[in-house]
Amino acid sequence: xxPFAYVRPGSVEEATDAYASRPGAxxxxxxxxxxxxxxxxxxxxxALIDVSRLPLDAVEELPDGxxxxxxxxxxxxxxxHPLVRDRYPALSQALLAGASGQLRNAATTGGxxxxxxxxxxxxxxxxxxxxxxxxxxxxxxxxxxxxxAVLGHSDHCVATHPSDMAVALAALDAxxxxxxxxxxxSVPAAGFHRLPGDHPERDTEIEPGxxxxxxxxxxxxxxxxxAYRKAxxxxxxxxxxxxxxxxxxxxxxxxxxxxxxxxxxxxRPWRARxxxxxxxxxxxxxxAFEHAVDLELTAARPLRDNAYKVPxxxxxxxxxxxxxxxxxxx
Ligand SMILES: Cc1cc2nc3c(=O)[nH]c(=O)nc-3n(C[C@H](O)[C@H](O)[C@H](O)COP(=O)(O)OP(=O)(O)OC[C@H]3O[C@@H](n4cnc5c(N)ncnc54)[C@H](O)[C@@H]3O)c2cc1C
Ligand code: SF4
Numbered sequence: 001x002x003p004f005a006y007v008r009p010g011s012v013e014e015a016t017d018a019y020a021s022r023p024g025a026x027x028x029x030x031x032x033x034x035x036x037x038x039x040x041x042x043x044x045x046x047a048l049i050d051v052s053r054l055p056l057d058a059v060e061e062l063p064d065g066x067x068x069x070x071x072x073x074x075x076x077x078x079x080x081h082p083l084v085r086d087r088y089p090a091l092s093q094a095l096l097a098g099a100s101g102q103l104r105n106a107a108t109t110g111g112x113x114x115x116x117x118x119x120x121x122x123x124x125x126x127x128x129x130x131x132x133x134x135x136x137x138x139x140x141x142x143x144x145x146x147x148x149a150v151l152g153h154s155d156h157c158v159a160t161h162p163s164d165m166a167v168a169l170a171a172l173d174a175x176x177x178x179x180x181x182x183x184x185x186s187v188p189a190a191g192f193h194r195l196p197g198d199h200p201e202r203d204t205e206i207e208p209g210x211x212x213x214x215x216x217x218x219x220x221x222x223x224x225x226x227a228y229r230k231a232x233x234x235x236x237x238x239x240x241x242x243x244x245x246x247x248x249x250x251x252x253x254x255x256x257x258x259x260x261x262x263x264x265x266x267x268r269p270w271r272a273r274x275x276x277x278x279x280x281x282x283x284x285x286x287x288a289f290e291h292a293v294d295l296e297l298t299a300a301r302p303l304r305d306n307a308y309k310v311p312x313x314x315x316x317x318x319x320x321x322x323x324x325x326x327x328x329x330x
C-alpha cells in the first residue's frame with residue numbers, strides 16, 4: 001500500500017488550507033467508498049484530510065423554512081430526522097434504500113454525493129476505463145454493461161451514478177454548498193453531477209480543493225407528497241438498477257408542481273424535465289402520467305444488454321406518481 005499522511009483539521013478553513021498545501025490530498029468522510037478504492041489501488045492519495053469530525057453535523061431549519069443539512073451528518077441520522085421524515089419523505093426513503101445499516105451509520109452526506117461509480121471496469125486496474133485512466137478506452141461499452149446507463153451516456157463512458165440520496169435531492173430541488181480556495185458557492189443538486197461527454201474522469205462540477213459543507217433543502221410544507229422507489233437485484237445491500245424520486249402537488253384537480261428524477265439509468269441523477277413540463281397543469285390521470293414518462297424516456301438509448309431498464313424505470317415512475325396522487329384522484 002502506498003503510504004499517506006493523515007490530517008484532522010478543526011475547521012472548514014483548516015480543511016481547505018490543508019488540501020491546498022498537500023498535492024494529491026483527498027477529503028475523507030466516513031471512508032466507506034474512498035478506503036475501498038484505496039485498497040483496490042484505484043485511489044492513491046498522498047494525504048487524507050479527515051473532515052468527518054468537522055462541526056458540520058447539524059440538521060437545522062433556517063428562518064425561510066428551508067432545511068440545512070451539514071456535510072458530516074451521517075446517512076442514518078438524516079434518514080431518521082423528524083424534519084426530513086415529515087417534509088421530505090423521498091429523501092428519507094432514498095437513504096434507507098441505500099447500502100446497509102452499518103454503512104449508513106458511517107457514511108456522510110458529503111461523501112455520499114461524491115461516491116464513485118460501481119462500474120466493475122473502473123474498480124479493476126487490469127481493465128481499460130476512461131474514467132480511471134483517461135484515453136484507455138471504455139471496457140463496458142461492448143463488455144459487461146447490464147447495470148449501465150440508458151440515458152445521457154457517451155462512447156467514452158456508459159457508467160451510472162450510484163447514490164440513491166442524490167436522486168432524491170435532485171427531485172427535491174436541493175442545493176449543494178461548497179467552500180473552496182475561491183470562496184463559497186452553492187449549486188443545484190440536479191446540476192451537481194455531470195454527464196460523461198468527452199471527460200468521464202469528471203463526475204461532478206466540484207473544483208479541486210472544494211469541500212462540500214452542506215446540502216440545503218427548499219422550504220416545503222409538511223405533508224407535501226414525495227416518495228422514492230428503487231428496483232435492485234436483491235432486497236437490500238444492492239445498488240439501483242433503476243429508481244425514481246418524485247414530489248407532486250395537486251391543486252384544484254391539476255398538477256401544480258412536479259419534481260421527478262430517475263436513478264440507476266445515467267451518469268448523474270436524471271431530472272426528468274420533459275415529463276415535469278408535460279405534467280404541469282394536467283389532471284393527475286394514469287394517461288397523463290404515461291404520456292409524460294414516455295415523453296421523457298424517448299431519449300433513452302439502451303446498450304446491447306440493458307434495454308430492460310427502460311420499461312423498469314417507466315413502471316417505477318408510473319407507480320410512484322399514481323401512489324402520490326391517489327387521494328387527489330379518489
Ligand atoms: C457494500 C456497499 C453497498 C452500498 N450500497 C449503496 C446503495 O445501495 N446506495 C447508495 O446510495 N450507496 C451505497 N453504497 C455507497 C455508500 O453510500 C457510500 O460509500 C457512502 O455514502 C460514502 O460516504 P462516505 O462518507 O463514507 O464517503 P467517503 O468514502 O469518505 O468519501 C467518498 C468521496 O467523497 C469525498 N468527500 C467526502 N466528504 C467530502 C466533503 N465533505 N467534501 C468534499 N469531498 C468529500 C472523498 O474524498 C471521496 O472522494 C454502498 C457501499 C458499499 C460498500
Ligand atoms: S463505463 Fe465509464 S467507468 Fe465503466 S469502464 Fe467505461 S469509462 Fe470506465
